Amino acid sequence: xxxxxxxxxEAILVNDEASTDxxxxxxxxxxxxLSRKEAIFYVKxxxxxxxxxxxxxxxxxxxxx
Numbered sequence: 001x002x003x004x005x006x007x008x009x010e011a012i013l014v015n016d017e018a019s020t021d022x023x024x025x026x027x028x029x030x031x032x033x034l035s036r037k038e039a040i041f042y043v044k045x046x047x048x049x050x051x052x053x054x055x056x057x058x059x060x061x062x063x064x065x
Contacts, residue, residue: 005032009042010058013049
């Protein structure tokens with residue numbers, strides 16, 4: 001089950017073709033309250049999201065223990 005925050009991230013990655021990766025990272029950090037490491041992890045999935053939006057499944061970030 002995907003949470004509200006992850007659905008928000010997924011929607012941005014699939015639909016936002018105009019923002020730069022840097023802008024997305026900053027937005028995820030500011031509005032989503034993600035760490036820089038988490039934001040970069042999600043932005044790295046952007047290529048897959050834009051190339052196959054219907055089949056895209058966001059891979060969840062797993063914090064190191």
